[in-house]
Amino acid sequence: MNRMLKATAVAALCSTVAGTGYVGVAQAAGHVGGSARTTVQVNHAGHRGHADSFVGEKRIRVEGHSVNVSCSGRQTGHKPVVMLVAGYGDGLDAMADLQKTLSAKNRVCSYDRLGEGKSDKPEGPQSLKDTGRILTGVIDRVAGDSPVVLAGHSLGGLIAGRYAPEHRDRVKGLVLMDATSPTMTADITREIPANATGDSADLRAGTVATMRGENQENLATPDGPVRSAGWIPTEVLRHGQQYLAEFPTYGPAIEAGWTRAQYKWAAISHRSTVRVAEDSGHYIYVDRKDMAVESIQRVAAEVTQQNSGRWGHAGR
Template sequence: MNRMLKATAVATLCCTAAAGLGYIGVAQAKGDGGLGVRDAASAAWTTRTVHAADRADAFVGEKKINVGGHAVNVSCEGRQSRRGPVVVLVAGLGDGLDKMADLQKTLSKKNRVCSYDRLGEGKSDKPEGPQSMADTGRVLTGVINRVAGDSPVVLAGHSLGGLIAARYAPDHRDKVKGLVLLDATSSTTSADVTRAIPESATGDAGDLRAQTVAVMQGQNPENLVVPDGRVRSAGWIPTQVIRHGQPYLSEFPTYGPQLEADWTKGQYAWAAVSGRATVHKAEGSGHYIYVDRKDIAVKSIQRVAAQVTQRNGGWWGHAGR
């Protein structure tokens, strides 16, 4: 089959740009919120409390900050307005912050925008062992505390970054006041793929199934275990869910139509994250919406940021809805 099509399917379903990782076995780490399998010394950083600063670090450019004893690479641009949010970009698995640099530069004309490399990505430290979603959430908390202080935050995540943002927001309603999910990895990716492609499948389909299982169980640059889970509500925060417009997954032999249908269903499922969520299709876009249709990504993020600014100036900006 077309090599580019296979790579694109892997990149989408496995939520990673590193399609060449291949299937190298199933990770041994398990769990949804624990620390995973690691020794006491390497686990200690996750128990350290990171206190929110009264004032954000207003640096511009790229620098490494300390989060629980780990160096995390962060980049920020733009000026912070008095009532406006800080936009935090969350890249997909296999991508560093440089992948979203052009988007960040454009958005910085109207908002303060920051991005970061998760542990195992870009210039940040490597994780010592398997990471859970709780682990990667603690890193995000450290970044937000440093770059936003007591300002509201809009999380804009692509692919796995969208899944991380959507799972993070319900537990951090005090900080996260808006969401933009750009073709976010489905909350039921493992179940969808293993249901659509039978265990008996061989060839490219069998490889795709095996790679997806491996990546979601921790065989990825971040050693991050990504279990399936239900979509939880973050309240009534402004939320834009943007799905790809080119149904390229349908072109995958035999199983493509079901894969595309499940992916689309997963995008609509993310709307349950907020009572103010809307779902849109980025016409002419593949998985990398912010590259293929940068205009749509920019307008969506700016729209949510403007709504957060408006809410932050009124009584319901502090109502915790």
């Protein structure tokens, strides 16, 4: 089987399988570059209000951990802060080009989750609540009381999708880019039977193990329903290249399951739209950066309009 296809399928299904030689697709394709930005150690104040307006990278203290954060652009008027959330195996550098482009119109930040990039390694098992507390600490620091648009890719999309309904006071817009299925374990065990062999068996076992928490973040992501985040503007982007269908034997079922998952995520908001990124594989923000930028800017513009109206009404 083609190694790049295996790597791409594993990356898409959030399976970082130790010892198999699989690598993240962005790394394999040569999309992720190094960072020359300066890092500075600072302490996290642990409160909302005034946002830190730094530009570049900083390491901040969140929940007793050093977390690497990058911000670009200036916060102006009633615009939201855009927070980028990368997928498994990707540090903030993976989304640096997207961040730079978006920062022409918005303040944009990204961060390394525990176990990724330059942030601390987790001290033990992590739950979605644990990683959510880290995200809250980062948002408190870089956004203060400003509204936030979360834009997540792959596992980052799943994290954003789980986080938004629990934080409606902060998250006012959402963009999910080929987000990991909210029922990934059930999907993969249905699509690849227990008696599968070879690469298919490896993909099934690796995905189940990863969702159980056997990954570099020690993060368990159990299946669960998609909860509502209300009426926030939401765009769900799914890949258009049917590359998962090329996986031997079970590929068409895996591809169909992935597509269904994206429509499951659309239930997160009464104002959601699903868009197909034609000519794109899993890394939509690389293959179709234009589409990712347009979706994030469109959602951010809606949030700006709503925020402006809210403050305008309050002042009358």
